Amino acid sequence: MILEVCNVTKKFGGVTAIKDTSFHVNAKEIYGLIGPNGAGKTTMFNIITGNYEPTEGQIKFHGQRIDGIKPHKIVHRGIARTFQNIRLFTSMTVLENILIGFDYQAEYTYLEAILRLPRFFKEERRVKKRALEIMEVLGIADYANEMATSLSYGQQRKVEIARALAASPQLLLLDEPAAGMNPQETHELAELFFKIRDEFDVTILLIEHDMKFVNKLCDRVMVLDYGKTIFEGDIKDAIKDEEVIKAYLGDFKHA
Ligand SMILES: Nc1ncnc2c1ncn2[C@@H]1O[C@H](COP(=O)(O)OP(=O)(O)OP(=O)(O)O)[C@@H](O)[C@H]1O
Structure with missing residues (x-):
């Protein structure tokens, strides 16, 4: 249970x-x-x-x-969720919207991010790779760099699901x-x-x-x-x- x-x-x-x-x-x-x-x-x-x-x-x-x-x-x-009304960031691409779902897992400190230390780049690469894997399964990988709002309603829902899945x-x-x-x-x-x-x-x-x-x-x-x-x-x-x-x-x- x-x-x-x-x-x-x-x-x-x-x-x-x-x-x-x-x-x-x-x-x-x-x-x-x-x-x-x-x-x-x-x-x-x-x-x-x-x-x-x-x-x-x-x-x-x-x-x-x-x-x-x-x-x-x-x-x-x-526990992750999606909402009844689509809540995507309109000025972001599909990939960027999905990356938001990973934020809390970031394994680098803010200082490491500001100073652009190696751990920051390593973590960025890991997270992007995982986002692409999720997009592949959901069939939206081809739209990674499109603006999220340019996608059909059905595809936007998949982006939301992908973002929720990003939180593992x-x-x-x-x-x-x-x-x-x-x-x-x-x-x-x-x-x-x-x-x-x-x-x-x-x-x-x-x-x-x-x-x-x-x-x-x-x-x-x-x-x-x-x-x-x-x-x-x-x-x-x-x-x-x-x-x-x-x-x-x-x-x-x-x-
Ligand atoms: N924050 C709130 N303040 C006051 N009443 C609320 C609040 N949220 C929900 N309700 C009330 O609780 C009841 C159940 O609403 P809820 O949105 O959970 O239903 P639902 O089954 O999800 O409906 P729908 O299928 O329309 O989304 C309704 O009477 C609603 O007006």
Whole structure:
């Protein structure tokens, strides 16, 4: 078990965004967090990544509590994420955007960087080589020196994923990775996630609305509705579950 969410509740003033929710993610699993708009999915991501503290409950990563820890420290522990809205630096190239993901790992001091000492250049070379390897796996290496914003929406999403992978995470959180993609791109993305899991030895937790995509990719899912868990378990059972079908107004029938 890599991640455990134990009885988590999150309140914003009078709004209970998440109510007494528990689930766990096994190592190397691709786990889906699903539910209608406003169900509390992004709030759950923000709690796992340390952007919010839970009002009640605990988050454990490899059995150790991480709730209340600052986001950058959670990245150090091995959890990286992408966002629902693409957050790339518009004035930077694809490669530069990905290099940002490595910053915290830099093994040279600021002084060594300013003085341009050998360790700085060695580390720069290592990091660039690794960025290119990641870009190769994601199929975006040819765009390394293009401005990130000149890429298609689907490719920009891959740049975001590459940046998250640059932090060498054990757990990768993806917030609606297929949003805005056409059916062909979505199909390719599902294949890519299997490849990412295997090549980078990473566990994936994703939020997604596209049920076909989830059905193809995930073994287990948790379904949230108005902050409450209405289903937790096998995707095959989720798509037959009455309460889940009701929450999705029948979307699952087409999955
Ligand atoms: N920072 C915040 N302050 C106040 N309320 C918030 C905050 N963040 C989320 N909420 C509320 O919590 C509830 C859950 O929102 P959340 O964004 O987690 O849902 P979601 O499932 O990710 O929805 P979507 O699919 O639309 O992204 C909503 O009612 C939202 O308005």
